[in-house]
Amino acid sequence: AQRVTQPEKLLSVFKGAPVELKCNYSYSGSPELFWYVQYSRQRLQLLLRHISRESIKGFTADLNKGETSFHLKKPFAQEEDSAMYYCALTNTGGFKTIFGAGTRLFVKA
Amino acid sequence: DVKVTQSSRYLVKRTGEKVFLECVQDMDHENMFWYRQDPGLGLRLIYFSYDVKMKEKGDIPEGYSVSREKKERFSLILESASTNQTSMYLCASRFTGTGGEAFFGQGTRLTVV
Numbered sequence: 001a002q003r004v005t006q007p008e009k010l011l012s013v014f015k016g017a018p019v020e021l022k023c024n025y026s027y028s029g030s031p032e033l034f035w036y037v038q039y040s041r042q043r044l045q046l047l048l049r050h051i052s053r054e055s056i057k058g059f060t061a062d063l064n065k066g067e068t069s070f071h072l073k074k075p076f077a078q079e080e081d082s083a084m085y086y087c088a089l090t091n092t093g094g095f096k097t098i099f100g101a102g103t104r105l106f107v108k109a
Numbered sequence: 110d111v112k113v114t115q116s117s118r119y120l121v122k123r124t125g126e127k128v129f130l131e132c133v134q135d136m137d138h139e140n141m142f143w144y145r146q147d148p149g150l151g152l153r154l155i156y157f158s159y160d161v162k163m164k165e166k167g168d169i170p171e172g173y174s175v176s177r178e179k180k181e182r183f184s185l186i187l188e189s190a191s192t193n194q195t196s197m198y199l200c201a202s203r204f205t206g207t208g209g210e211a212f213f214g215q216g217t218r219l220t221v222v
Contacts, residue, residue: 009149015214032207044199046210065196086151087218094205095140101151 002027003035004089013077014108021072021103023061024086030076032090033063033070035098047085057081062084077107112136115200115214122221128187129170130217132200138212139205141183143167143175146197146216158183190221 003026009108013019026090035047050063050070060074070087087100118130134141140159142154144167154167156175164175172194176184183202187194200214 006151016211034210036211043215044201044213049208049210051208088211094203094207094209096154096157096165096167097142097201097203097211098154099144101149 002031002089002091002098003086003094004087004098004100006085006087006103008103009052009101010104010106012106012108016076019074019077019081019105019107021085021087021105023070023072023100025068025070026088027068027089027091029092032094033061034090034097035059035070036086036088036090037083037084038086044086050090069071077105079107079109081105082107113200113202113212113214115217117217119218121157122187122190124191126190126221128190128219129197130185130187130198130200130219132183132185132214133181134183134200134203134212135181136202136212137180138202138203139180140178140203141177142201142203142211143173143183143185144199144201145169146199152199155185159198167222170194187219189213190219193222195219195221197222 033050052058090097142157143155158177165212201211203211
């Protein structure tokens with residue numbers, strides 16, 4: 001069965017501090033992993049996807065198949081990063097996408 | 110530049126009513142999804158569809174049904190609304206295949222009284 005686990009419901013850091021949002025998954029095939037973000041009063045939107053290996057707004061995430069993890073990292077948090085972050089997994093073939101419970105990131109001035 | 114549109118932003122319905130939530134996308138996506146979003150539980154998949162008239166149960170389908178008569182439209186139906194179905198409902202769509210992102214609607218906040 002597919003499962004995505006985000007162990008932290010809330011993460012609070014100071015501006016300029018490093019931040020890491022954890023995501024672990026369970027899936028027997030070859031998954032696609034994504035991070036989505038929801039800013040206040042906005043739609044849920046894609047932040048980044050593992051196959052692109054890109055850095056978006058200073059965030060990066062590496063897929064670790066051995067540890068079945070896809071943690072989101074940023075070296076220096078900004079106040080505008082405060083939002084709800086969801087880790088998502090799409091199954092092989094791309095039909096079904098499930099999400100974790102989400103982590104609310106709060107960056108303090 | 111709206112791509113996924115949900116018919117209502119807010120709805121208030123009475124217990125036992127039949128409720129229809131509509132979603133339309135203009136990107137010709139094969140896959141469409143309905144999730145409910147609850148604090149602490151994240152997004153939970155109710156149903157998804159990978160083609161016209163095709164549907165699959167997600168993780169929490171009980172009390173819901175769906176309809177996809179046209180590629181661009183995916184409807185969520187609450188056969189007999191109950192108070193525990195009070196939630197934010199999100200519709201999404203994406204292409205089949207590698208790397209495709211899901212595009213979300215603005216959400217429908219449903220309150221069942």
